[in-house]
Amino acid sequence: xxRPHRSHPLWLAYFLHRVSGLALxxxxxxxxxxxxxxxxxxxxxxxLLRFTDHLTVKLAEGGLVFLLAVHFFGGxxxxxxxxxxxxxxxxxxxxxxxxxxxxxxxxxxxxxV
Amino acid sequence: xxxxxxxxxxxxxxxxxxxxxxxxxxxxIYAIQGGLTTAEILGRTxxxxxxxxxxxxxxAAVSVHAAIGVRVIIHETFSLKGKWLEATTWLIGALLLxxxxxxxxxxxxx
Amino acid sequence: xxxxxxxxxxxxxxxxxxTGKFETFEVPAQxxxxxxxxxxxxxxxxxxxxxxxxACRVGMCGSCAMMxxxxxxxxxxxxxxxxxxxxxxxxxxxxxxxxIKDLATDMDPFFDKWVKAGGVHRASRSRDMPIQEVKPDxxxxxxxxxxxxxxxxxxxxxxCDTVSSxxxxxxxxxxxxxWTLFNDEKVVDKQAVLDAVSGSGGCHNCHTQGSCTKxxxxxxxxxxxxxxxxxxxxxxxxxxGSKQC
Ligand code: SF4
Ligand code: SF4
Ligand code: FES
Numbered sequence: 001x002x003r004p005h006r007s008h009p010l011w012l013a014y015f016l017h018r019v020s021g022l023a024l025x026x027x028x029x030x031x032x033x034x035x036x037x038x039x040x041x042x043x044x045x046x047x048l049l050r051f052t053d054h055l056t057v058k059l060a061e062g063g064l065v066f067l068l069a070v071h072f073f074g075g076x077x078x079x080x081x082x083x084x085x086x087x088x089x090x091x092x093x094x095x096x097x098x099x100x101x102x103x104x105x106x107x108x109x110x111x112x113v
Numbered sequence: 114x115x116x117x118x119x120x121x122x123x124x125x126x127x128x129x130x131x132x133x134x135x136x137x138x139x140x141x142i143y144a145i146q147g148g149l150t151t152a153e154i155l156g157r158t159x160x161x162x163x164x165x166x167x168x169x170x171x172x173a174a175v176s177v178h179a180a181i182g183v184r185v186i187i188h189e190t191f192s193l194k195g196k197w198l199e200a201t202t203w204l205i206g207a208l209l210l211x212x213x214x215x216x217x218x219x220x221x222x223x
Numbered sequence: 224x225x226x227x228x229x230x231x232x233x234x235x236x237x238x239x240x241x242t243g244k245f246e247t248f249e250v251p252a253q254x255x256x257x258x259x260x261x262x263x264x265x266x267x268x269x270x271x272x273x274x275x276x277x278a279c280r281v282g283m284c285g286s287c288a289m290m291x292x293x294x295x296x297x298x299x300x301x302x303x304x305x306x307x308x309x310x311x312x313x314x315x316x317x318x319x320x321x322x323i324k325d326l327a328t329d330m331d332p333f334f335d336k337w338v339k340a341g342g343v344h345r346a347s348r349s350r351d352m353p354i355q356e357v358k359p360d361x362x363x364x365x366x367x368x369x370x371x372x373x374x375x376x377x378x379x380x381x382x383c384d385t386v387s388s389x390x391x392x393x394x395x396x397x398x399x400x401x402w403t404l405f406n407d408e409k410v411v412d413k414q415a416v417l418d419a420v421s422g423s424g425g426c427h428n429c430h431t432q433g434s435c436t437k438x439x440x441x442x443x444x445x446x447x448x449x450x451x452x453x454x455x456x457x458x459x460x461x462x463x464g465s466k467q468c
Contacts, residue, residue, distance in 0.1 A: 003293055004292060004293030004294045005290075005293060005294050005295065005318070005381075005382050005434055005438070006384070006432075006434070008433070008434070008437050010431065010432055010433035010434075010437070010446075011384075011432045011433070011434055014430050014431065014432045017430075018430075078431055081431055081450060082431070082450050082453045082454065083453075083454055083457070
C-alpha cells in the first residue's frame with residue numbers, strides 16, 4: 001500500500017534503493033561464507049556451485065544481480081543529484097537509473113539461462 | 114542518524130565501489146558462461162596480487178557502506194540510538210569485514 | 224445562479240492529542256469553493272466546536288495547511304474541484320506534528336527546528352554602518368532568493384518520511400532556510416551555518432525522496448537546497464581535513 005503522499009517517482013526510487021540495499025546487506029555474509037568454503041570444503045562448495053546450475057537458482061541469482069544493479073544505478077543517481085547541480089532533470093535521471101538496472105540484470109539472466 | 118562524517122564515509126565508499134561493481138559484474142557474466150567450478154575460480158585468483166587488491170578494497174568499502182546503511186535503517190525503523198546504535202554499526206561493519214577478508218584471503222593466498 | 228447540487232460528504236478528523244476519529248459532515252457544494260471554505264462552513268453551520276487554523280486566506284501566512292485525502296496542502300488555495308473524489312474529501316491535521324485539537328496542530332517542533340538549523344538572522348553590521356549593497360543578479364543571490372518565498376506552512380515537513388522516522392531531523396523547510404542564509408552575502412560566518420546542519424539531525428539524513436519539493440505549494444525546492452548543503456558540507460569536510468594534516 002503506497003500512501004498518497006508517497007505516490008511519486010522519487011519516493012519510489014528511494015524505496016527501491018532501501019529495499020535493494022537491505023537485501024544485499026543480508027545476502028553478503030552468505031556470499032562470503034560460500035567463497036570461504038571454496039578452499040576449506042571444496043566438495044561442499046562445488047556441490048553448492050553445481051546447485052547454481054538449476055534454473056530456479058539461476059533466476060534467483062538474476063534477482064540478486066538485479067538488486068545490485070538497482071542499488072548501483074540508484075546510488076549513482078543519488079551521487080549525481082547530491083553532488084552535481086542539475087536539479088531540473090531529477091525524474092529523467094531516476095528513470096534512466098531504473099532502465100539501466102533492468103538492462104544489466106536482464107542481459108545477465110539471458111546469458112546465464 | 115548521520116552526521117557529516119558518517120555521510121562522507123558512506124558516499125566515499127560508494128564512489129570507490131563504482132568501478133569495482135563494474136568489474137565484479139563483468140567477472141560474474143564471464144564466469145557464469147559454461148558454469149564455474151572451484152578449480153576454475155581458484156586457477157584465476159590464486160596468488161594474484163591484483164585480485165587481492167581488487168576484492169580487498171571491495172570488501173573494505175562494502176563493509177563501511179553496508180554498516181552505515183543498515184545503521185540508518187535500524188535507527189529509522191526501531192528508533193535505536195545512542196551507544197547501542199554505535200555498537201550495532203561497528204558490529205555489522207566488523208562482521209562483514211572479517212567474513213569478507215577471510216573469503217578474499219582464501220581465494221587469493223591461502 | 225448557483226443550481227442546487229448534491230451535498231458533498233466531508234470526513235473531518237476530530238479529537239484531542241493522539242486519539243480521535245473521522246466524523247462525516249454533509250456540506251453544500253458551491254461553484255467556487257476552497258477546502259478551507261468547506262472547513263469554515265462546517266464550523267459555522269454544523270459544529271462550532273470544530274478547531275482549525277487560518278489567517279490570510281490568500282496563501283501568505285502559512286497557517287492553514289492540512290492533510291487533504293492523505294496529501295499535505297494549503298487549504299486556502301486548494302480548490303475543492305481538485306480534490307473531490309466520488310463526492311468525498313478527507314481532511315486531517317498535518318502529519319508529523321502533534322495534534323492539539325481536531326485540525327489544529329502544534330507547530331512548535333517545526334519552528335524549534337527552524338531556530339536549531341540557525342534560521343534566525345544574525346546581523347553583521349550595526350545601524351551606524353552604511354546599508355550593504357546586494358546585487359540581485361549574482362548566482363549566489365539567486366540561490367538565496369529561491370528559498371525566501373517560504374511561508375512556513377510545514378507542508379513539506381508533513382510530506383517528508385524522514386521527518387516521521389527520525390525525530391531529530393530538522394526537516395526540509397529549516398534546512399532550506401539554512402541554505403538561503405548560506406547564500407546570503409549579509410551572513411558572514413558561513414561555517415557556522417554549515418555546522419548547524421551537520422549534526423545527527425542535519426541535512427545528511429535526507430534520503431532525496433523529494434516529497435518536500437513535490438508538495439511545496441509555493442513551488443520551492445527544499446530538496447535542491449538540501450543537496451546544496453550536502454555539497455558545501457562535503458567541501459568544508461575536505462577543507463578541514465587538509466587543515467588538520
Ligand atoms: S528530499 Fe529530503 S527533506 Fe525532502 S522530503 Fe525527501 S527526505 Fe524529506
Ligand atoms: S518550503 Fe514550501 S512547503 Fe515548506 S514550509 Fe516553506 S512554503 Fe511551506
Ligand atoms: S490561510 Fe494563510 S496561507 Fe492559507
